Amino acid sequence: MAGNRQRFEQALQRANELIWENKWPDAVDAYRKALLEFPEDSAALTGYAWALFNAGDLQAAAEIYERLLTLLPKDPGSRERLGEILAQQGQREAAADRYVEAAALYQAQRLPERHITALENAVRLNPRLDRAWAELLKRYQEQGLLDKALRATLWLAHLYQAEHLHWAIEVCRQMQRFAPNNRLLSHTMLLLQSGRPVPIPPSTSDLQGDAFLSDEEVEPEPVSDAGSVTEIARQRALESLAESIFDEERPETPGLSSEEVSLLIGQAVDAQTRGDLETALSAYERLAAAGVTLPSIYFNLGLLYKEQMRFDDAIAQLERSLADPEFMLGSHFALGECYQAKGDFEAALNHFLEAIKVIDLTTVQRDHVDDLIRVYEGLAQNLVNTGEPERVESLVNSLVGFLGQRGWEEEVLKARKRLDSLARSGTVLSLAEILSLPGSENVLHSVALAQEYMRRKKTYAALEELSYAIGKAPYYLPLHTILAQLHIESGNLEGAIEKMRLIAQVYEMRGQIPQALATYQQILELSPLDFTIYTRIIEIFIQRGQIDDALGYYLELADAYYQLAQPERAQETYAEALRLAPRGTADKRWNIRILHRMADLAIQRLDWKNAIKYYQDITRLAPDDERAHLGLMRLYPRIGRPQLAISALDQLLKHYLTTQRGEKAAVILEDLVHEQPESIPLRFRAAQLYLNMGDRQKALEHLDVLGDLQLEAGQQEEAVKTLEAIIALKPANLSAYVSLRDQLIGRSK
Structure with missing residues (x-):
């Protein structure tokens, strides 16, 4: 027997409201009332299970998710949540199986990132899942994630060696195509071919790490910084110095002959390339002391000082190479490392932010460059203003880890692609901010899935993923913006506007004004007659000296007042704008534009005298303003002074004739x-x-x-x-x- 649809919808709406307020036990009760009417409704059951999970009733949540496996056989989300619950209950292998099932569904739905994440969760809980490792290896190799691919290879070698030795050897041989010189991989091949056991690889808790072999087997391979920001700049400096040896136009050096300079540069480059840092340092110091002014020398000398922990000397040299665009990125990064080593995290952060900004600016569209620069300025100011050394230190460590890794260029492009999908239209998000989040990769994965659910109109599933992401990064405001969008799609416009108002205010408090303005502007798209938002936007623009933008919003505010039949307020707004107009850009002729608006409004109110006054003001400021003169012609007869109408026309004609524009006068006549x-x-x-x-x-x-x-x-x-x-x-x-x-x-x- 069918239940009462009205009671069901009311209970569901109430549960939805309670979820927004994070009142999970009350939401559980509301869902129970809804399910009394329609016990098999999958959307209600999904929300009920999620509410139980967040209320701490894991067993009841698990039972509901088990039911959903039957009702929604193609929904991977239920399997992931069930896996999470089973893992918390200590049932690691069963949890891993659920994640594997979810991964298969994600693959069928063509969601590769979620597919990989689910498999990683599976092997984290049960690292003996060879099929999961094999699938991960394939995906890692496709994406060029060599460190993770190596981890998967080592686990497969360990798992295959007992019963499928030839498989173990083959998987290692295939991986050598991607990493032909990797010592760990070569050693594993030797172990397999000699019949010696391959030891258990390292923990899968983070799917990252250093070597996997014990000290008794082989010494771990140090992580190379080839391809890191510093290494790329160092290599560029060496190449530049090598080329300078044959440069006949090299500036004269007072203390050394040209041949001596070339000899010292050759010695320095050769010694640094061979790892003889003392000899290289000595040669660079002689060149610098003799007055050789090459940024590549300053940069390499700074790096060598840094390696010797002579941080003040390193900073002095790196600041000299900073001015050269070719070494700007590497210099900022190395300076950040120097200040970090000295414990000056604020100075370190400034340089690391500049480094990531230099990179980030190359990834955004040209018309977003200025906005992104302002975002970084606001981010730096916010971090300084908050006075939170732990947060500053955490961000410094995150940036160092990101820019110091191999393949960072590829990771930058991936991160930018995800950020652009997260950003609202007309705004730009910074790479630095997402890197500062703990578990940023998982956060972005959840957001991507939430957005996919939103596109598919699966509101509860989207809310579940978004709540998970917000739980991981509660202070990352773009996530809250997506939550506001979810409000809109569920019909809760008032809740969305209030949410966005709070987001904008927090951005303001953080000093991230471009984001605050973008949020306020989005509110106006939803509520175009919200006078308080117009007023706040105008105040912000005036505070920032963006007078033209402020005046533009003054005109929009006046229009809003007029639409609501408040002409007096519209006139007051125009008057305020007119007082501000002299500070605007002269070419935009703001005072003329505003006076025309005021005249139009006066005419609509049949206020002929004030309309005439405004037009007279315009003709004094702009004698060639045809519209004002013609306006006077039409208005003078209405106040009983027709003779002044022809006088107004004569003034306009006289102006055109004295400026040699008789044709224009003829057209008007x-x-x-x-x-x-x-x-x-x-x-x-x-x-x-x-x-x-x-x-x-x-x-x-x-x-x-x-x-x-x-x-x-x-x-x-x-x-x-x-x-x-x-x-x-x-x-x-x-x-x-x-x-x-x-x-x-x-x-x-």
């Missing part, structure tokens, strides 16, 4: 004559203008009509003058005009 064809003053001015311009035919056309209008109006004397002007132009029917003139003169006598 023709338009006006078209609107008022029987206007004697307009016809007179049109004829006069064409006479001045030498256009005889056009002048005759207007004079002919002007004469008729004057006769109809009883202006006989003026008509005679017009006829004389026509006769002076010698039209084709001259005798007719002469006869008419004579008749008019005869009548007047």
